[in-house]
Every structure is written in structure tokens, then in C-alpha cells.
Amino acid sequence: MSTLACRRLVFRRPFLSAPPSPSSLSVLGQSILTDDYTNVTPAILSKLPIRLWEKHGHPLCTLRSLVESHFSDFASLSAPSPLVTPAQNFDVLSFPPDHPGRARSDSYYLNRSLMLRTHASTHQVESFAKEHDRWLLTADVYRRDEIDASHYPVFHQMEGGRVFGTDTTSLKILEEENRALEEVLERSPIHIVDAPHYSPTNPVQAGHSADAAALVSRSLKLSLNGLMLKLFGGASNKDEPLQVRWIEAEFPFTSPSFEVEVFFRGKWLEILGSGVVLQSTLDRANVPGKIGWAFGLGLERIAMILFSIPDIRLFWTSDERFHSQFSPNAISTFVPYSKYPAASRDISFWLGAGTHDNDVYDVVRDVVGDVAEDVVVLDRFTHPKTGRRSATFRITYRSMERSLVGSEVSAMQGRVRDTLIGRLGVEMR
Ligand code: DAH
Secondary structure (H helix, E strand, C coil), X not given: CCCCCCCCCCECCCCCCCCCCCCEEEECCEEXXXXXXXXXXXXXXXXXXXXXHHCCCCHHHHHHHHHHHHCXXXXXXXXXXXXXXXXXXXXXXXXXCCCHHHCCCCCCEEECCEEECCCHHHHHHHHHHCCCCEEEEEEEEECCCCCECCECCEEEEEEEEEEEECCHHHHHHHHHHHHHHHHHHHCCCEEXXXXXXXXXXXXXXXXXXXXXXXXXXXHHHHHHHHHHHHHHXXXXXXXXXXXXXXXXXXXXXXXXXXXEEEEECCEEEEEEEEEEXXXXXHHHCCCCCEEEEEEEEEHHHHHHHHCCCCCHHHHHCCCHHHHCCCCCCCCCCCCCCCCCCCEEEEEEEECCCCCXXXXXXXXXXXXXXXXXXXXXXXXXXXXXXXXXXXXXXXXXXXXXCCCCCHHHHHHHHHHHHHHXXXXXXXXXX
């Protein structure tokens, strides 16, 4: 599949110079003015209309349904457009002004005031504001990153949230619900290593009572332990229970915060982030007198494990040999249809002062699409006198659909080189 097929993106002007600076982009039917902050590429924008999580039978859609069936009484919200303001993505969730996620090297910007959401938590405020006391939202999220079998600049997250009344009766009901869930889990083949519901380093928020925060943390953990059992428990039995561990974490928009890891096929896997929602988020959503939890999980990470999908690019393939192996709402083991030979080529150049490795990766994705399997930095050098930086990148090309011939690979490498020069202004060594 070629990611170069650029469906909705219309550059009104041709690329004239580096960096490409068309005056406007057409994205999801919207015309958007570009500026000096613009760093989205055609390869990225071509993904926006695809909405893999809605494609019946696609592993990501099946996994979404599985999570939804666990949270069967939660409202399932449809993902809004991934175009959000930095305020929506960061500020309303109390990210500090200097948070690294805001950097142009880490996130995709359409212009200074519009970006592609980097996580599904972006929609917490509006989802709580819709007066749902429990909801799930699945979304495509975008982050600039390296190129290898488990990193792709577009991936999917499911965000879930739930709020509770803080009056004595509501908390009493919650306590009973917790007890009932606990009893079920105690009889199930799951071994949980817990973290304290809160601690000095993972504190209860000012304004929350310790009792209410502990009840909400416990509810969060019980709900997600049940989900882990549903997703990963199939292979476990009484003699070998599923192992889940809770770890104290830190997120700008929750306190206390936790991560969950699951021991699966010999490894601890990080599955999700979660916590007690910051009261400022609920205040912005205008739901007074409530306390809540939220979690966010990465769908690709989990689907790769459950369906034995070895390379994250496969989620985007249109190859029937991939899709015919899956049926709706069933977890099955993917059998790789073939592995075509890989070809690697090295390229060494002097980087411009502000050039980031992620700029190089975006050029590679843009020029050769998903044929780029892996890009690694082999060597870096800083000139002792001039301070100029150079690097050697090794690009591994492998099509998932057919064998590439050497001349094709060389031609792709040539186009990558020309685009690095034209767009990033690098100088070949
Ligand atoms: N948004 C976080 C991420 O992308 C995940 C997350 C952490 C979601 C904590 C949450 C949460 O709802 O409470 O890494």
C-alpha cells in the first residue's frame, strides 16, 4: 500500500522551496492556512479520513468492540476530528507550558493554532461535559516518532472516563459496587500486584477527601483488572493466573496516577495510563460535585500482542492476505503470509542547526511510505571546530506485499536524499 496516495490533501501551490510552504491545506474538507509552524506531511494527512477503528473485521475494530463489551453500560462516543488546538490537547488538561510533547519535533502542527491530537485524553473535558457519567472514546492520535516495527506516527487510543457523586449515598453505592467486583476477581484466575491507592508521591488532590479518592482509585483498578482478564485471561488458568501489576505514575491531568502492566508470553507489557481525574478538568466540563477516574490505552500495542501481528505497518495494509485472516469480533492468530527480502541503504549528511531526527523520519515516510521498515542512526559526529553535526542513517526497505528490486531501492534512496536536501536543507557528506 502506498501512503503517498494523498486523498484529501490539496496543496494549492506547488512546493517551491524548502521547507514546503503551501499557503493553505485542505484537510477533511476544511481549508487551513499554514504558517512557520506547519510540519504535517502529505503522508500523515492521508491517514485522517481512514478511521481504521470503524472498519468491521479490522483487528483494531474487534479490539475496540471487546473493550466496549467490557464497559457495556458506558456511552460509546464517536471520535471528533483529530484537528484540535494546542489548548485542547494540552492546556485544558493542565500540561505545563514547557512540556516536551508541545515541541514541533514531537507533534504535528497544521499551523500555530491547530495541531493533530497526540492523545485521546484531549476529549476528556467535552466528554464529561456531555453529562455522560461513564463514556468511552476511540480516536486516531498522531506523534512524530522513529520508524520501526512498533512505532508509527498514527496510532489509536481508547479513552474511558467515569464520574461519581461525592455525597455519602453515592459513595456508599460505589463501595458496594467495588466489593461486588472484588469478589468476582477474587474467584478469577488473576494475580494482582497492587499499588497504594494514593501515597505522598502520588497524592490525593486538594479538595478530595482521602476516603473518596481511595474509593475511586479502587473502582478504577477493579474495572481495569476485569478488562485485563477479559483481554488477556483467555490463555490463563487457575495454576497459571494472569499477572497484572499496578505502578504509580505521573500524568499532568490525574492524581493519583497509575500505569498497568501485564505479564504476557514472558514479558511485562505496559498497557495503559490512568488515574483520578484532576478536579480542574471536571470544573472545565462543568460537572460540579463529582469525582472521577479516567484511563487511556493504546490499541495497536494490545492488538499486536493478542493477534500476533509482528509489524505495526500491517494495520494499514490493504492486502487481502492480511484482512482475510480476521473475522469480526474474534481474536485469531495472524500467520505471516510471507516475508520478502529487506534491503538497507546508508545515508550520511550534515544536519541543519534545527534539524531533528524526527524530521528525517517524516521525509522517509513521506517519500517511500510504508516500504520503510526501519530507520536507525548508525553514527553521529560533531565537528570539533565548527560544531556542525552529521549523522549516518540506515534505512531498511521492505515491502510487505512483494520483492523489491535493487534498482527500485536505489531510486527510493535517491528520492529520500533529494527530499532531505530540498526540504531540510541538509548537506550530503
Ligand atoms: N493520554 C495518556 C497517554 O497518551 C494516557 C492516559 C494516562 C490517559 C492517564 C488517561 C489517564 O485517561 O488518566 O499516554
